Amino acid sequence: MTAVSKPTTAPLTERQEARRRRILHASAQLASRGGFEAVQMRAVAETSGVALGTLYRYFPSKVHLLVAMMQDQLQRLHETLRKRPPTEEEPSARVAQTLMRAFRAMQREPQLADAMVRALTFADRSVSPEVDTVSRLTTAIILDAMGLAGTPTPAQLSAVRVIEHTWHSALITWLSGRASIAQVKIDIETVCRLIDLTNPA
Amino acid sequence: MTAVSKPTTAPLTERQEARRRRILHASAQLASRGGFEAVQMRAVAETSGVALGTLYRYFPSKVHLLVAMMQDQLQRLHETLRKRPPTEEEPSARVAQTLMRAFRAMQREPQLADAMVRALTFADRSVSPEVDTVSRLTTAIILDAMGLAGTPTPAQLSAVRVIEHTWHSALITWLSGRASIAQVKIDIETVCRLIDLTNPA
DNA sequence: TGTTAAAGTGAAACAGGTTTCAGCACTCGC
DNA sequence: GCGAGTGCTGAAACCTGTTTCACTTTAACA
Numbered sequence: 001m002t003a004v005s006k007p008t009t010a011p012l013t014e015r016q017e018a019r020r021r022r023i024l025h026a027s028a029q030l031a032s033r034g035g036f037e038a039v040q041m042r043a044v045a046e047t048s049g050v051a052l053g054t055l056y057r058y059f060p061s062k063v064h065l066l067v068a069m070m071q072d073q074l075q076r077l078h079e080t081l082r083k084r085p086p087t088e089e090e091p092s093a094r095v096a097q098t099l100m101r102a103f104r105a106m107q108r109e110p111q112l113a114d115a116m117v118r119a120l121t122f123a124d125r126s127v128s129p130e131v132d133t134v135s136r137l138t139t140a141i142i143l144d145a146m147g148l149a150g151t152p153t154p155a156q157l158s159a160v161r162v163i164e165h166t167w168h169s170a171l172i173t174w175l176s177g178r179a180s181i182a183q184v185k186i187d188i189e190t191v192c193r194l195i196d197l198t199n200p201a
Numbered sequence: 202m203t204a205v206s207k208p209t210t211a212p213l214t215e216r217q218e219a220r221r222r223r224i225l226h227a228s229a230q231l232a233s234r235g236g237f238e239a240v241q242m243r244a245v246a247e248t249s250g251v252a253l254g255t256l257y258r259y260f261p262s263k264v265h266l267l268v269a270m271m272q273d274q275l276q277r278l279h280e281t282l283r284k285r286p287p288t289e290e291e292p293s294a295r296v297a298q299t300l301m302r303a304f305r306a307m308q309r310e311p312q313l314a315d316a317m318v319r320a321l322t323f324a325d326r327s328v329s330p331e332v333d334t335v336s337r338l339t340t341a342i343i344l345d346a347m348g349l350a351g352t353p354t355p356a357q358l359s360a361v362r363v364i365e366h367t368w369h370s371a372l373i374t375w376l377s378g379r380a381s382i383a384q385v386k387i388d389i390e391t392v393c394r395l396i397d398l399t400n401p402a
Numbered sequence: 403t404g405t406t407a408a409a410g411t412g413a414a415a416c417a418g419g420t421t422t423c424a425g426c427a428c429t430c431g432c
Numbered sequence: 433g434c435g436a437g438t439g440c441t442g443a444a445a446c447c448t449g450t451t452t453c454a455c456t457t458t459a460a461c462a
Contacts, residue, residue: 050411052450057409165369173366177329183362
């Protein structure tokens with residue numbers, strides 16, 4: 001058995017790490033202009049100074065690339081949120097506040113959001129592992145926001161999953177111009193009430 | 202008020218109506234085999250016996266085509282549901298029952314579901330009117346299932362929107378193999394509890 | 403230091419969605 | 433029946449994601 005398969009993460013050299021970052025940066029730059037469709041693989045390759053073949057070695061498809069981008073952004077968000085946790089008292093309000101903060105970040109870069117969210121929901125089975133990582137990150141952010149004491153109950157995890165569903169889908173409707181910002185806010189607040197239901201106070 | 206749905210669209214002749222139906226039928230056939238990617242425009246054109254240019258005259262993009270297909274299916278489902286309304290007592294249970302029925306239908310044709318749902322969530326602004334029609338149909342189905350007496354309250358409409366969000370997103374996670382059937386069931390049941398919250402009993 | 407396997411490059415080719423266009427075929431008003 | 437306009441056809445071309453491949457560079461290491 002050679003080490004041909006992927007032991008989860010191949011150790012990247014410094015140059016490789018730099019290349020990867022250049023690629024992600026170029027993608028974000030292109031995305032923030034024209035959204036999903038503006039992230040064209042040839043353009044990404046050129047902008048980041050790697051060959052097309054190399055780009056595909058790092059990210060096996062455009063969707064992989066964009067999902068990795070989202071992973072990146074979420075990580076950043078997670079750290080920011082750790083530093084400035086939500087101020088509300090009630091868990092449901094804390095989650096709503098956190099999601100609205102993320103939403104406002106997206107409003108600042110709607111095209112970037114478009115590229116990432118569309119990729120995320122369009123991803124097929126071949127991207128499942130990566131999408132799952134994003135999902136776990138999102139879950140972690142929400143659970144953090146809830147600020148609960150011990151391990152979340154199954155009911156709480158269900159509520160969190162539903163919140164995540166609503167979050168993604170509401171973003172889609174907003175990005176495609178079918179829902180207003182206010183509408184999304186209401187939807188988030190509405191779904192966050194589910195958390196109260198799981199609180200055996 | 203007649204039952205004409207689109208006043209904007211030119212009235213189709215009989216031959217044109219037949220062509221349109223042939224196209225949709227061919228698409229469904231291809232989709233039920235290989236899902237989203239198997240619905241290839243050249244293949245649809247050939248199977249339905251129209252020229253590629255004609256196909257694009259009827260449906261300006263692949264996503265338009267698949268969204269129209271979903272519209273079709275939803276209409277069918279709506280009629281079926283009218284004939285056999287849910288048997289449960291509680292509104293929330295009735296909605297959950299209805300969605301699970303739809304979900305089972307999708308399980309019978311997962312590839313078909315894949316094509317339709319992926320198209321729906323991937324649709325960009327140019328497809329907004331059509332996606333909106335699908336959304337309204339879905340809303341109507343859920344409201345019907347609730348079996349409420351008068352006009353829905355704003356709170357109820359919010360709950361329905363969130364249910365719709367969860368419905369779409371849960372389907373996506375199931376289709377991409379990241380959630381089990383049981384998981385989707387739980388998510389649906391969880392979100393349907395929101396309906397109880399809006400019941401000023 | 404020389405060897406070698408993996409990684410990167412560049413260019414071409416392929417695949418499928420979309421556009422274009424010249425010509426034929428229908429339909430409708432005269 | 434006749435002309436005009438609109439719809440349909442067929443084929444080619446275009447665009448962008450993806451693959452392929454022969455070749456070069458890099459880096460690890462014997």
